[in-house]
Amino acid sequence: EAQVTQNPRYLITVTGKKLTVTCSQNMNHEYMSWYRQDPGLGLRQIYYSMNVEVTDKGDVPEGYKVSRKEKRNFPLILESPSPNQTSLYFCASKLADGGYNEQFFGPGTRLTVL
Amino acid sequence: AQSVTQLDSQVPVFEEAPVELRCNYSSSVSVYLFWYVQYPNQGLQLLLKYLSGSTLVKGINGFEAEFNKSQTSFHLRKPSVHISDTAEYFCAVSDRGAQKLVFGQGTRLTINP
Numbered sequence: 001e002a003q004v005t006q007n008p009r010y011l012i013t014v015t016g017k018k019l020t021v022t023c024s025q026n027m028n029h030e031y032m033s034w035y036r037q038d039p040g041l042g043l044r045q046i047y048y049s050m051n052v053e054v055t056d057k058g059d060v061p062e063g064y065k066v067s068r069k070e071k072r073n074f075p076l077i078l079e080s081p082s083p084n085q086t087s088l089y090f091c092a093s094k095l096a097d098g099g100y101n102e103q104f105f106g107p108g109t110r111l112t113v114l
Numbered sequence: 115a116q117s118v119t120q121l122d123s124q125v126p127v128f129e130e131a132p133v134e135l136r137c138n139y140s141s142s143v144s145v146y147l148f149w150y151v152q153y154p155n156q157g158l159q160l161l162l163k164y165l166s167g168s169t170l171v172k173g174i175n176g177f178e179a180e181f182n183k184s185q186t187s188f189h190l191r192k193p194s195v196h197i198s199d200t201a202e203y204f205c206a207v208s209d210r211g212a213q214k215l216v217f218g219q220g221t222r223l224t225i226n227p
Contacts, residue, residue: 090157100146102160108156
């Protein structure tokens with residue numbers, strides 16, 4: 001089944017404790033992206049990647065890191081989480097061949113930073 | 115740069131009543147337009163999209179939306195809602211040729227029996 005998977009789905013942590021949220025897709029998509037969803041703000045892009053070893057900042061990149069060492073994986077790293085990073089996070093992927101291609105979303109990761 | 119404004123944060127309606135969720139966008143270039151639905155505790159699902167051609171777009175679950183270029187709007191409508199339509203709805207825009215989706219703030223649709 002074609003899908004985007006995220007792990008963990010739920011995470012409660014404390015301020016300053018490094019964490020990684022994994023994202024994997026099995027559709028051979030070039031483009032992958034991370035969003036955070038907050039009430040009243042919708043989804044905002046954190047980082048995106050056009051292909052392996054190619055990443056760039058989105059609209060709210062502060063406090064986050066990403067890497068794209070393999071085409072299928074795009075982990076989101078919080079080196080020193082803070083309470084304002086408590087949010088619902090979505091990973092997404094799509095083909096990037098120049099035309100329109102649907103963006104597929106993962107199930108989300110709900111992160112709470114105490 | 116694009117932006118999207120969803121004019122209502124919450125919309126309560128009675129079951130079997132019609133509903134319209136409003137969306138306005140701003141962009142200096144031609145765009146693609148989308149509506150996504152998020153059911154409680156689930157991810158995002160594409161409801162419908164406008165790429166080109168007919169301005170009236172039909173999607174899943176009986177929803178439709180109309181692209182109005184002069185008013186820069188893409189309102190979502192359903193003639194008769196069901197309890198199962200209770201969800202949050204997001205309007206989004208994408209620059210043609212770009213990969214990035216820009217989302218609105220979301221509209222929470224609540225269906226009352």
